[in-house]
Amino acid sequence: MQAASVDRSFYAPVEAELDELRRRLATVGDGGHPTFQAAVRHLFGSSGKLLRPTLVFLSARFGPTDDRETVINLAQSLELVHTASLVHDDIVDRAELRRNVPTVNATWNDDVALIVGDYLFAKAYALAAVLPKPEVIAMVAQTVFALCDGELGEVTAAPQLPSEAAYFERIELKTASLYAACCQGSALLADAEPEHVAALGAYGTNLGLAFQITDDVLDLVGDETEFGKAVGQDLAEGMATLPMIYAASNGDRDLAARIVAPGKSDDEVRELLRTIRASGGVERARAKALELHDAATRALTGLPARPERDALRDLADFVVSRVR
Numbered sequence: 001m002q003a004a005s006v007d008r009s010f011y012a013p014v015e016a017e018l019d020e021l022r023r024r025l026a027t028v029g030d031g032g033h034p035t036f037q038a039a040v041r042h043l044f045g046s047s048g049k050l051l052r053p054t055l056v057f058l059s060a061r062f063g064p065t066d067d068r069e070t071v072i073n074l075a076q077s078l079e080l081v082h083t084a085s086l087v088h089d090d091i092v093d094r095a096e097l098r099r100n101v102p103t104v105n106a107t108w109n110d111d112v113a114l115i116v117g118d119y120l121f122a123k124a125y126a127l128a129a130v131l132p133k134p135e136v137i138a139m140v141a142q143t144v145f146a147l148c149d150g151e152l153g154e155v156t157a158a159p160q161l162p163s164e165a166a167y168f169e170r171i172e173l174k175t176a177s178l179y180a181a182c183c184q185g186s187a188l189l190a191d192a193e194p195e196h197v198a199a200l201g202a203y204g205t206n207l208g209l210a211f212q213i214t215d216d217v218l219d220l221v222g223d224e225t226e227f228g229k230a231v232g233q234d235l236a237e238g239m240a241t242l243p244m245i246y247a248a249s250n251g252d253r254d255l256a257a258r259i260v261a262p263g264k265s266d267d268e269v270r271e272l273l274r275t276i277r278a279s280g281g282v283e284r285a286r287a288k289a290l291e292l293h294d295a296a297t298r299a300l301t302g303l304p305a306r307p308e309r310d311a312l313r314d315l316a317d318f319v320v321s322r323v324r
């Protein structure tokens with residue numbers, strides 16, 4: 001599907017909050033080291049999709065308490081956690097491109113990227129620390145633990161194809177935990193009913209899983225410019241993802257060994273891509289992403305009907321639109 005034809009109307013109910021957030025993100029470097037200031041301009045100069053802050057702002061509408069400043073602080077904190085984790089992840093992955101711009105490690109170097117990520121993370125925690133509810137502050141910290149556990153699980157994994165369950169455990173930690181925290185943390189700050197907090201948590205978790213599977217599918221079959229980062233990267237590095245696990249699920253040991261081999265040549269990546277596509281693994285992974293999208297939208301039925309609920313449903317459609 002072409003990006004232009006995708007419905008982005010889910011941003012509309014929270015456009016004012018998003019504008020304010022963009023202004024604040026642009027000033028995160030103020031008062032910091034000139035290199036940090038330059039990195040912040042580089043990172044936030046072209047805005048990302050801001051899906052996580054959008055989830056925070058929409059979820060806040062399901063409770064009676066309307067404390068705009070607090071909700072913007074949570075949104076900014078979690079977006080900074082996300083950005084810090086990507087800056088660090090790009091060092092780990094030796095990635096050169098993200099959101100169609102060179103990564104911090106490629107623009108400066110790994111040492112700078114390491115410290116810029118730390119700096120962003122500290123900025124995130126400074127915002128979380130002044131949130132009025134200790135349980136939400138704890139949730140931000142728990143989410144960072146989960147991101148680290150997921151990333152450590154990935155970098156320390158034995159060079160063999162993981163089970164489907166191990167893959168899901170990893171992506172729940174490294175991706176879905178943050179989506180869930182955006183929805184749940186915000187609902188808690190808004191004093192939403194416990195069952196609505198739970199419904200938003202279930203929505204966030206399933207949405208995050210669908211997002212990561214979509215990302216993993218696009219890493220195999222996406223268009224580089226539209227994807228904004230290099231395609232075939234997971235396969236080249238031997239990082240097994242769901243479409244690859246499905247491709248080798250008939251017990252093909254030779255295929256499994258070839259998938260997890262690190263540092264592949266371009267020819268080997270091309271050849272493996274052909275094999276994986278022919279196996280139907282990509283279609284199965286797509287179907288799984290759509291199943292999780294459906295689970296996310298089912299969770300929304302536990303919330304009161306209002307425009308923000310429709311926006312959350314549209315946001316879920318957007319997340320999987322690239323693999324439909």
Ligand code: FPP
Nearest residue numbers: 081084085088089121144147148151174175
């Ligand atoms: C991207 O995954 C990476 C993550 C979702 C999590 C990375 C987490 C850390 C580096 C630890 C936490 C660190 C801090 C400072 C909070 P991917 O490589 O599958 O996606 P990609 O293709 O977009 O790189």
Ligand code: MG
Nearest residue numbers: 089090093095
């Ligand atoms: Mg990466």
